[in-house]
Amino acid sequence: MSTVSLKPAVYIVGAGPGDPDLLTIKAQKLLASADVVLFADSLVPEKILQFCREDAEILKTADKTLEEILPVMVERVRSRKSVVRLHSGDPSLYSAIHEQMGLLTAANVPFEIIPGISAFQAAAAKLQVELTIPDLVQTIILTRISGRTSVPEREELASLAAHKATLCLYLSARHIEKAQQQLQLHYPEDTPVAICYRIGWNDEKIYLVSLGEMASCSHRENLMRTTLYIISPALNAREARSRLYHPEYNRLFRSDA
Known part of the structure; x- marks a missing residue:
């Protein structure tokens, strides 16, 4: 270099x-x-x-x-x-x-x-998923749950979960039961969750579970820090088609047939 x-x-x-x-x-x-x-x-x-x-x-x-x-x-x-x-x-x-x-x-x-690559981007690449799927989910929320660092009341997890967007949860493993309970107020119980431990490190681990198993898996694997949670219907999305490269989509750099 x-x-x-x-x-x-x-x-x-x-x-x-x-x-x-x-x-x-x-x-x-x-x-x-x-x-x-x-x-x-x-x-x-x-x-x-x-x-x-x-x-x-x-x-x-x-x-x-x-x-x-x-x-x-x-x-x-x-x-x-x-x-x-x-x-x-x-x-x-x-x-x-x-x-x-x-x-x-x-x-x-x-x-x-x-700038650098964030864990949610590296995790999505490892999972081989797109976090914004047409007609399914088009918003990504990056957040954390209140702990030693408080979260403004207007940004409480239960409130953000109401959007049912792709939600990337940082710095929350020590309060995972509370997080799961708040997420369950809006996301279906079978919503897929990717639990990503030390992404990019030699000992990285990824667990794909349902929302209902989120806390129990974290405790079973003793994941108390350096863990990212991705909660999203995009994790098991079926076939979807973007308009961007559709033959009927007119765009600046594509000449009309």
């Missing part, structure tokens, strides 16, 4: 769900060029670091607080070094970058965000 010339700044990089092959080309170039790499070692596998410079400073942050991490990033940038801050999945989703960006801005430290 070729390197690039980096200015002193913090590069907030989405590491994807765990598989190094799912890193973006830009993420690989940044890792190959950065002076310093900070990564949450409980969420980002160390094999991602294969792209880093041999002389790069590598810092693990799983046991660190933001108050410990931020001064390191600020000091390194002020020392004219480039810093990659590796986050699992995509930084825009449940990555706690909002407060980091605010503090970096307050410290007058430049930063850039590089």
